[in-house]
Amino acid sequence: xxxxPQPPISGAAGLTPRQLTHRLRQMLAIREFExxxxxxxxxxxxxxxxxxxxxxxxxxxxxxxxxxxxxxYVVDHYRDHGHCLLLGLDPEQIFAxxxxxxxxxxxxxxxxxxxxxxxxxxxxxxGIVGGGLSVACGVGLALKRRxxxxxxxxxxxxxxxxxxxxxxxxxxxxxxxxxxxYVCINNLYSMGTRVExxxxxxxxxxxxxxxxxxTEQVDGQDVFATTAAAExxxxxxxxxxxxxxxxxxxxxxxxxxxxxxxxxxxxxxEEAQWHSRDPIQLLAAHLITEKILSAxxxxxxxxxxxxxxxxxxxxxxxxxxxxxxxxxxxxxA
Amino acid sequence: xxxxxVDAIRQALAEEMRRDPAVFLLGEDIGIYGGAFKATxxxxxxxxxxxxxDTPLAESAIVGAAIGAAYTGMRPVVEMQFMDFIACCFNxxxxxxxxxxxxxxxxxxxxxxxxxxxGVHGGPFHSQNPEMYFAHTPGLKVVEPATAxxxxxxLKSAIRDNNPVLFLEHKYLYRRVKDEIAEDGPATPLGLAxxxxxxxxLSVITYxxxxxxxxxxxxxxxAEGIDAEVLDLRTLAPLDRAxxxxxxxxxxxxxxxxxxxxxxxxxxxxxxxxxxxxxxxLDAPILRLTSADTPVPFSPPLEAAFLPSAxxxxxxxxxxxxx
Numbered sequence: 245x246x247x248x249p250q251p252p253i254s255g256a257a258g259l260t261p262r263q264l265t266h267r268l269r270q271m272l273a274i275r276e277f278e279x280x281x282x283x284x285x286x287x288x289x290x291x292x293x294x295x296x297x298x299x300x301x302x303x304x305x306x307x308x309x310x311x312x313x314x315x316x317y318v319v320d321h322y323r324d325h326g327h328c329l330l331l332g333l334d335p336e337q338i339f340a341x342x343x344x345x346x347x348x349x350x351x352x353x354x355x356x357x358x359x360x361x362x363x364x365x366x367x368x369x370x371g372i373v374g375g376g377l378s379v380a381c382g383v384g385l386a387l388k389r390r391x392x393x394x395x396x397x398x399x400x401x402x403x404x405x406x407x408x409x410x411x412x413x414x415x416x417x418x419x420x421x422x423x424x425x426y427v428c429i430n431n432l433y434s435m436g437t438r439v440e441x442x443x444x445x446x447x448x449x450x451x452x453x454x455x456x457x458x459t460e461q462v463d464g465q466d467v468f469a470t471t472a473a474a475e476x477x478x479x480x481x482x483x484x485x486x487x488x489x490x491x492x493x494x495x496x497x498x499x500x501x502x503x504x505x506x507x508x509x510x511x512x513x514e515e516a517q518w519h520s521r522d523p524i525q526l527l528a529a530h531l532i533t534e535k536i537l538s539a540x541x542x543x544x545x546x547x548x549x550x551x552x553x554x555x556x557x558x559x560x561x562x563x564x565x566x567x568x569x570x571x572x573x574x575x576x577a
Numbered sequence: 578x579x580x581x582x583v584d585a586i587r588q589a590l591a592e593e594m595r596r597d598p599a600v601f602l603l604g605e606d607i608g609i610y611g612g613a614f615k616a617t618x619x620x621x622x623x624x625x626x627x628x629x630x631d632t633p634l635a636e637s638a639i640v641g642a643a644i645g646a647a648y649t650g651m652r653p654v655v656e657m658q659f660m661d662f663i664a665c666c667f668n669x670x671x672x673x674x675x676x677x678x679x680x681x682x683x684x685x686x687x688x689x690x691x692x693x694x695x696g697v698h699g700g701p702f703h704s705q706n707p708e709m710y711f712a713h714t715p716g717l718k719v720v721e722p723a724t725a726x727x728x729x730x731x732l733k734s735a736i737r738d739n740n741p742v743l744f745l746e747h748k749y750l751y752r753r754v755k756d757e758i759a760e761d762g763p764a765t766p767l768g769l770a771x772x773x774x775x776x777x778x779l780s781v782i783t784y785x786x787x788x789x790x791x792x793x794x795x796x797x798x799x800a801e802g803i804d805a806e807v808l809d810l811r812t813l814a815p816l817d818r819a820x821x822x823x824x825x826x827x828x829x830x831x832x833x834x835x836x837x838x839x840x841x842x843x844x845x846x847x848x849x850x851x852x853x854x855x856x857x858x859l860d861a862p863i864l865r866l867t868s869a870d871t872p873v874p875f876s877p878p879l880e881a882a883f884l885p886s887a888x889x890x891x892x893x894x895x896x897x898x899x900x
Binding site for chain 2: 350358360362377379382384389396409412415420422574
């Protein structure tokens with residue numbers, strides 16, 4: 245199996261100390277956001293469903309920081325909070341959406357899986373696995389006609405490869421030659437079904453190669469690896485206007501969703517193995533070794549982030565509930 | 578110029594593509610082949626393969642890609658080779674397209690057009706009327722023209738609309754009806770029914786190919802002293818409630834006719850609207866004449882038995898007139 249944890253990270257992917265610190269901050273913000281969000285769920289502030297991105301931070305950090313949001317677009321899947329943060333959406337508005345409030349990202353009408361920001365070129369957030377792959381194909385088709393070499397990045401999980409739309413979209417993306425990057429976040433489980441039990445080929449890249457799409461696997465725990473891959477792949481795509489498929493090997497720390505607590509489909513040993521290569525710890529260790537930040541400074545940074553996010557939660561709690569009149573608004577454009 | 582229903586569709590597509598460079602077509606065999614029913618014949622010659630895009634047989638990806646293009650400033654018009662095939666992209670339409678504006682405020686200016694309906698012996702997978710799956714889904718518009726003039730004018734409006742529009746073309750009409758249509762003529766607003774034949778005694782509310790059955794039957798019944806009004810709905814979502822109520826209040830007797838199967842057809846909804854808004858004006862029970870609650874059979878005599886017939890409509894209207 246290719247999905248065993250990889251060795252420790254090395255190299256800095258050409259990032260400056262300031263950029264490295266920024267990326268640590270981003271990963272900590274996602275981790276702490278999800279921690280707070282799950283606490284809010286347990287407190288009854290959030291209803292319905294909640295899918296945590298904790299553990300997968302290095303994937304989004306690598307592939308989203310390398311984008312140019314003045315021209316590029318992102319199509320996301322349902323596990324979208326982390327990507328929203330990385331794209332610069334206000335955590336207060338994200339929390340407000342999670343709370344179902346009128347000031348939320350989607351006016352409280354979408355909830356956790358349906359974030360959206362036209363200003364940040366973020367085209368969702370959607371709740372049906374695989375559907376976004378075809379949408380990203382069409383975004384790529386539209387972007388290809390623009391002069392400034394924009395690209396589209398589409399995130400989805402390993403389970404999405406089993407949908408018919410994956411195959412239709414890969415064929416179309418390759419046939420039409422659209423500049424769309426398909427990032428498969430392989431966290432080893434399609435909900436509770438392990439990758440060997442849901443995919444006929446355990447090397448997921450093999451499934452995209454059949455469509456003549458260039459592919460590669462990347463260590464999704466290693467922010468340097470995802471950063472370097474993103475920069476190299478984006479350059480290739482802007483030049484060639486070709487699609488690309490990346491399998492990012494990573495692990496989600498929580499269950500599929502907040503209601504999935506038993507996790508009886510995976511072992512403590514496996515969890516411990518992945519926690520031993522925690523993406524935040526790996527970057528933090530690098531920063532300490534390189535004397536960019538001390539352990540204390542990192543802990544101070546974490547606490548500062550927690551305080552900032554808690555303030556956002558408090559403000560989101562004060563946000564108004566939607567008015568009943570909102571129910572019938574916006575059904576049609 | 579005198580255009581058939583399918584020519585009128587091609588004319589509207591071409592004029593809208595000339596008017597707005599964001600409009601482009603995608604679908605199966607719509608380029609060189611010209612579409613299974615030739616609705617796009619010749620368009621690739623004028624607009625080129627970047628605006629008349631041939632696709633693989635992949636309805637989910639075609640419609641998904643159209644949605645993605647619509648999110649980013651394009652105005653795609655998708656051809657379903659047969660509207661029966663729309664079952665393959667139900668998720669893209671009813672979840673992604675229909676709910677984008679409600680959940681995000683993101684408009685999806687997209688048209689999905691293609692042939693529906695029976696009467697041409699297409700059998701169970703090439704004759705269906707899928708309108709109610711979509712009329713039932715908030716966030717979509719559903720249009721079905723009965724005339725060449727409306728096919729032209731309504732398609733123009735559908736392409737200019739900022740919502741996803743299902744544009745259902747009755748294949749029986751493609752080459753059977755014609756109208757004089759001026760070049761660069763007006764768009765016909767969506768959501769408004771039209772009186773296809775004015776009458777005093779009773780109303781037939783219908784749409785699509787059944788409009789012609791209703792108008793012909795009404796003409797035959799005029800000799801018996803029954804003066805039937807025919808209301809052509811033209812748009813099923815949003816439904817022209819005012820137009821429906823107005824004809825009921827005028828004639829006080831209503832029959833709803835549709836080619837779609839009976840259970841869950843639009844007749845049930847219109848009946849409920851009339852109970853709610855025109856109960857005191859009704860002099861007779863609301864009748865409905867529809868196709869049977871079966872798949873569409875291939876065998877010509879069986880298909881004829883499945884579809885509403887002129888004789889069946891005459892009998893029902895005579896019964897209604899007697900109240």
